[in-house]
Amino acid sequence: MTEEIILAGFGGQGILFAGKMLAYFGLMDGREVSWLPSYGPEMRGGTANCSVCISDGTICSPLVTEPDILIAMNKPSYDKFINTVKPGGIAIIDSFLIDDRCERDDIKCFYIPATPMAVENGITGMANIILVGKLVKETGIASAEAIRQALEKIIPPKKANLIESNLKAIEMGQSYGQ
Amino acid sequence: MPDFNKPHALTDVPMHYCPGCTHGIVHRLVAEVIDEMGIEGDTIGICPVGCSVMAYDYFNCDMIEAAHGRAPAVATGVKRANPDKFVFTYQGDGDLAAIGTAETVHAATRGENITAIFINNTTYGMTGGQMAPTTLPGQVTQTTPYGRSTDVEGFPVRVCEILSQVSGVALAERVTVTDPANVRKAKAAIRKGFEFQKNKQGFSLIEVLSTCPTNWGKSPVESLGWLKENMIPYYPLGVYKEGAIR
């Protein structure tokens, strides 16, 4: 079983960090993982995306071209990747930043106004993590324990207070639309 | 009492330098300083590409032959790995002030604790007397057959003056070896450079105005006269910067 994920948006939205978090979820569950960023000048303020693979076996290609899961956080990314999602796959979309509604009926789309949700809940800048929470909810990609362990791993001890706010963001994503 | 025996830091290999060339004197001065400081076993010398390319055969300390112009970078590599050893480069004008300008200036800006012995004889000696960065205006060389034109070839590089503006430099001094008094001053400058190095006080460079009788087409004595009359006015002797940087 392999999950291939693309996360895409603007530089500064925490796209690469969200991808890293997903990779750590897999790592903590003892699975094989890979994380591959787009890199270059476009990372500074332009578009940013990364490929994440989480698998029970060897990961051949770390570069995802046809994702099972897409997280899109801006319009250019949505336009670029929505038609690459595998049939049967899912797309998680920040509906505040992307007005479009997908017309494909072979994939499942979830629309979440993650950006204003983050602002309203005092966790501005964590829209990316809210979307990760939704991903966790829809795919069951990580255990609750792996999530906490991963956060403890990637958030430096100096910023330990951020663990709780990240957990809160994940929880918001998980419970959205319930 | 001057000691006329060969310094221990020089080997018995006969030097290949042309008659009247001042490389031999400068080699000896460096070797005397090494002897007097008792540091031969802790010294690593870096030779350039140019006439002194085979200096590794003449110095008794461990020696490394560098690519053209790269001696200060090579010296940096040795020194950073062995901060308690003495490291000197021995370079000519083409090596230090043309192809290796970046390496020279940046070793100086970093305040590398190394000593550069810089032989300025206004010419590329080994390749047969072409224009050097330090060739004087009007000077005839193989590649400036009508004399160096500042309109075409630009102006000679004054290394000590440039390095006097560089914060990492502990010593930038220009000397010559035309007569015993100047030879003594040159040796004192080289000693000063090694002392700065010993105390880890920054980059030191000793520029030695030197002769190249063969490529200048002059006798050794004429060459010394030409140096005094033509080079010293353009490259005044003296201390351009002195003082520990750390």
Next chain:
Amino acid sequence: MERMLMKGNEALAEAAIRAGCKCFFGYPITPQTEISAYMAKRMPKVGGVFLQAESEVAAINMVYGCASSGIRCMTSSSSPGISLKGEGVSYIAGSDLPAVIVNVMRGGPGLGGIQPSQSDYWQATRAMGHGDFQIIVYAPSSVQEMADYMGKAFNMADRFRMPALILADGLLGQMMEPVVFEDKEIKMSDASDKPWAASGHGNRRPHNIINSLYLQADELETYNVERFKRYEKVKEELPELESYLCEDAEIVVAAYGSVARLAKAAVEQARAEGIKAGLARPITLYPYPERELRAACKTAKKVLVTEMSMGQMVDDVRLALECRLPVEFFGRTGGVVPKPSEILAKVKVMKGAE
């Protein structure tokens, strides 16, 4: 032993430190800058040296100096910067010094691009600098291998007294994967096992000279011949190739580095579709694993070479197979990463054309 998630560039750097690399001399260039950044942070804490040089030229010459004094050291860069290091690599080889150089390749020629590429294969294996010399070239294919082959590169460079090159690419350098390091105390190298080093003779031995200048032609010839004889030993012992599903393969796909992973995905898909495909992945690019490749192609009817270039390793495949099998090529260049589906499509065409 903890599984850590690290970028390939960082794993390389950490592995170098664990291999006792005391000095790192570098210059920033995408996509390898993380190596410098990691070294800058870590070296001072383990008693090592990190120095950002004024140029690639200076950096490789610092390596030359440091290696001359018998200390394990390295530099890293990406394609355009590696061209600048060519001079220094030649001097290092000509002076019989051990050192490790890393090339995290990007698209070329010229300033090219910054996306992953394999277009420096010829340079790495044939023309790292002027003159008659050969070096050791490793091509890792995962973050774990970036770490493993770093240690190996240092050991082999020391053992055979020659430069070793890690030929990676932007994809391997930038990606994160789990990596495991052996629990071992970090011990910085010294010159104690290198009697030839120019580290100060301490008045205990004649002076050592590190040099590549031999003005007598027959003397230079003698040194070159000795070096090539030494390389014969390298050729006997070092060649490595991973062969995957090649036992009964009719079509063998040959690929190295990151592209081998993509080719593996294509091979697996081909197998799922009933095509007997296999993967032959050279791990040493020089010496080239000729025997190993011939063994992997034993049942093959055709060979497909796939690279992120216009076709460079394909020459070595043809040489190794002595033109006994048809060898075809599929590549993407300029920083475009081939898709497994593209490689699979080519395999299918080759199968169909039988």
